[in-house]
C-alpha cells in the first residue's frame with residue numbers, strides 16, 4: 001500500500017491534518033491504535049481558540065461547532081472571596097473562545113473524512129516506523145504502508161517520537177507536584193462563564209459543555225486515585241473551592257465521566273527527523289490550565305499542511321525544513337502561558353506564607369491592571385497563527 005502522507009494517530013492533530021491535506025489534493029492514510037468509538041468518547045479539552053475555530057470553519061468542518069459550541073467573551077478568576085472578570089470584548093476586541101468538547105471536534109472530523117472516502121484504519125496493532133531518512137514506511141498488523149513522509153500525530157505516549165534515534169532530540173520537561181481530577185456531570189452550569197478558582201485548599205475550575213452538561217476540575221495530589229474520590233467527596237471539594245463568593249451556589253448532578261490527568265510541560269526539539277514530522281502532543285504537552293494543548297495541535301497542523309503543500313506542489317523543501325522552527329515559537333509561548341497560569345492559580349505545598357502572598361499580589365495585579373489582564377486575555381484567546389513565522 002502506498003500513500004503520500006502516512007499519519008499515525010486519529011486524534012485532533014492526525015484527523016485535521018488528513019482533512020486539510022485532502023483539501024489540497026494530497027493523499028493520506030490514518031493509522032489509529034484505538035477503536036472509532038473509543039476516540040469519539042474520549043473526554044478531554046473543551047476550549048477552542050479563535051484561530052482553531054476559524055481553521056475548522058474554513059476547512060468546512062465547523063458547522064455543528066458553530067451551532068452547538070458556546071462562544072465566551074470572558075472568564076472569571078475567583079480568589080480571596082471575590083470574582084474578577086477578564087473581559088475579552090474590551091481587552092482583545094473581536095477575539096473570543098468557543099467551548100466545544102474535543103471529542104465533538106473528533107466526531108466532526110471523522111464524519112467529514114469518511115464522507116470524503118478517507119482511509120482511516122482503527123484498531124491497528126504494532127505500528128512501527130522504518131527508514132525515516134530516505135524511503136519511509138510504516139508496518140502494522142502484518143501490513144506495510146509506503147509513504148513520502150510520515151506525520152507523527154500519535155500523542156504523548158505514541159511510537160513516532162521514540163522512533164527518532166537517540167541523541168537527536170533535546171527534551172525539556174517540567175513535572176508539577178499535583179494532578180487534575182476532571183469530571184463531566186449531567187447538570188446545568190452554575191455560571192455562564194468559566195471560573196478559575198484559587199483557594200488555600202487548591203485550584204478548581206468550573207467549565208461546561210452545553211446548557212445541561214457541566215465540566216469541573218480539581219487540583220489533587222499527583223498520586224491521587226479515583227477510588228479515593230467518591231461522588232460526595234468530589235462535590236464537597238468543588239463546593240468548598242467554588243462557593244467562595246456571596247450568592248454563588250453550585251448545582252450538582254450525576255457524574256457521567258471522571259479521570260485524573262498528570263500535570264506536565266514537555267517539549268522535544270526539533271519536531272522533525274528525516275521524513276518524519278511530529279505534530280501536537282507527540283512533540284509537546286502543556287499543563288491544562290491555559291487550555292492550550294488542543295489548540296497547539298491545530299496550529300502545528302496548519303504549519304505542516306502549508307509545508308507539505310509546497311513540497312508536493314513544486315518540490316520545495318524550504319517550508320518542511322523550517323517546520324520545527326516555525327512551530328516552536330508558538331509552542332514555547334504556550335508553554336510559558338500554561339506555566340504562568342498554573343503557578344498563578346495552584347497551591348504548591350512547598351510554598352511558604354511569603355510565596356502565597358506573592359501569588360495573591362500577582363492575582364490582584366492581573367485583575368486590576370488593564371495591561372496585565374490584556375496579557376492574560378490575548379494569550380488565552382490565542383495569538384494569531386502567523387506569529388513567529
Ligand code: FAD
Pocket residue numbers: 008009010011012013014031032033034039043044045046047102127153154155156157158159259260261279280281282288290291292293294295297
Ligand atoms: P491525541 O489526542 O493524544 O491523539 C493521538 C492519537 O494517537 C490517539 O487517538 C491515540 O490513540 C493514537 N495513538 C497513540 N499511540 C498510537 C500508536 N502506537 N499507533 C497508532 N495510534 C496511536 N488539554 C486541554 O487544553 N484541556 C484539558 O482539559 C485537557 N485534558 C486532557 C486530559 C488527558 C487525559 C490528556 C491525555 C490530554 C488532555 N489535554 C487537555 C490535552 C489535549 O487533549 C491534547 O493536547 C490533544 O488531545 C492533542 O491532540 P493530538 O491529536 O496531538 O493527540
Ligand code: DHB
Pocket residue numbers: 044045046047194205207208215288289290291292
Ligand atoms: C477546559 C479545560 C481546560 O484545560 C481549561 O483550561 C478550561 C476548560 C474544559 O475541558 O472545559
